[in-house]
Amino acid sequence: MSGHFVCATCGQSHDGLPTDWGYKLPDDVWAIPAPRREEVARFTDDLCQYGDRYFIRGLLLVPLPDMGSDFGWGVWAEVDAAVFQRYVEFYDADGSSEPLYSGMMANSLPGYVSSLPAPIDIRFLDATQRPLFSLSERDRSTLAIEQRTGMSSVRYHQILDALQAYEAASHPGQQEEREDAAPDRSTLCISCTHVVDGGDSVMVVSRSGGDWVLLCGHTDHSHDEDDETLRILHWRHLVDRDPSLKDMIPALEVDYSAERTVVGGEWRKFFDPDTDD
Template identity: 50%
Template structure:
């Protein structure tokens, strides 16, 4: 029996197991009552500005050890104004040669106990790729350790079950 899932974005059935999970907005903005959110914050699927704070949607990859590719946590990073503006400058260009820039995690990944404000490094990508997040080398959190070591099939299933995706 092959495994498959129905994509929540396109509605199509895809073979295999989901390899990504994403937050629609930074936790701070998601907490704004739905009726007030659009007037309080300026956001798209990729960027968000709220109350003088700036956010970029990124992918925090956890490499698989049992197959090629990675599990992508689609999270938001809070960044400084200059990083935000640089990202906007490069939005339709190849920013992959830019040096990594600092930010902080703007979503709680409860499966790891990953808190808001955890330091990250942001690597811009090409115009068709979201920026990638890497936790810092001195970070010894469970999330950082798994990002460095990777996850096997059992852990992948464990995460999907915890998320209600299986």
């Protein structure tokens, strides 16, 4: 799948940002050194047996309401031998009438504190589709909540950054781009409605956690990932409005921020690590 987003300022739709991410094997199997892996485990693209442990591959969907689509995690679940055998029986048939089966997540997902171990429900589908995985309604983890309610555009870009896919999608062929380089005009950044809609000046720039975040400095919005006052837009829209950003903005390393007290004034840089779990 390939997704798109709409810039909050220019209104243009941009294609090419990934909306799925898959794992070739369960984490415990992938951790086995490659020369030995095929000696101790048997696996295909959809099935894996490692000793007396059994795994099947499925799809865990997280809604992206702003894009009208889903982010699909292609992950593995560890299941009992009986569930594994039942899935094999329906591998080339329609298993959508089967009851829900139980399993445990077998991959840790970047961008989440911990997705292991997490009980999941498994829904078999027809022969053309992998099973659907769903986290329990009682699960209060971030992943479970986002699967039920969806993730915001800001959160989506945090996931892309965690996957080290964000820069690759925004700057093809420049995967090794320096993290402390100043943004160019096409760089995507996060700002607030005070700046984007209200015309306030940018007084705080942050790379806490990796993203470029440019804010007004007001304290009446939280800047959390679900904050509705946040917007995604191109760096050029802010620079065109305030040329002093281009001349004065420091090249910030990840987990540093900078602030100024007046437009055109000197930037004060400080260490600002992302402490969110």
